[in-house]
Ligand SMILES: [Mg+2]
């Protein structure tokens with residue numbers, strides 16, 4: 766099923782203060798096709814994602830969600846809605862033994878041409894700029910769209926490195942690894958650590 770590259774990230778970063786950047790929709794929670802997850806009642810964790818996040822928390826020194834939320838720019842949801850939703854998500858992840866250290870979101874319209882909407886790397890660079898103790902070149906970016914992988918590449922061009930992980934059924938040649946879901950990615954790391 767996988768990869769081209771071994772789950773290199775598994776041990777390579779031991780002892781380094783690096784950051785795992787995670788896309789939200791389609792990775793942590795189920796996407797609503799053609800719509801937006803506007804409230805906690807519309808939010809459903811992808812099966813296995815909570816356990817995966819707990820496993821990832823033992824591996825990654827920092828876990829930061831990076832998510833485009835254009836629904837705010839379109840006035841389909843408010844900033845308060847998103848902040849409340851993210852508080853509930855973070856709490857549920859913590860209750861399951863996981864950890865989300867920060868959430869960076871882009872509320873802007875695509876047409877606004879902001880620096881933070883993926884595939885632009887602004888959300889990641891904003892976090893890294895605010896946390897100079899984190900080694901940007903050792904970043905890992907996980908996402909389920911071309912845009913996420915492109916963001917990882919653009920981030921790498923700035924920081925000097927970013928390991929990209931595509932979530933999806935079809936192998937993404939542009940990514941360093943592809944896994945069907947976050948649970949499979951976490952399982953591959955666990956397997957690599959046992960070797
Ligand atoms: Mg996504």
Ligand SMILES: [Zn+2]
Nearest residue numbers: 871879881882
């Ligand atoms: Zn933005």
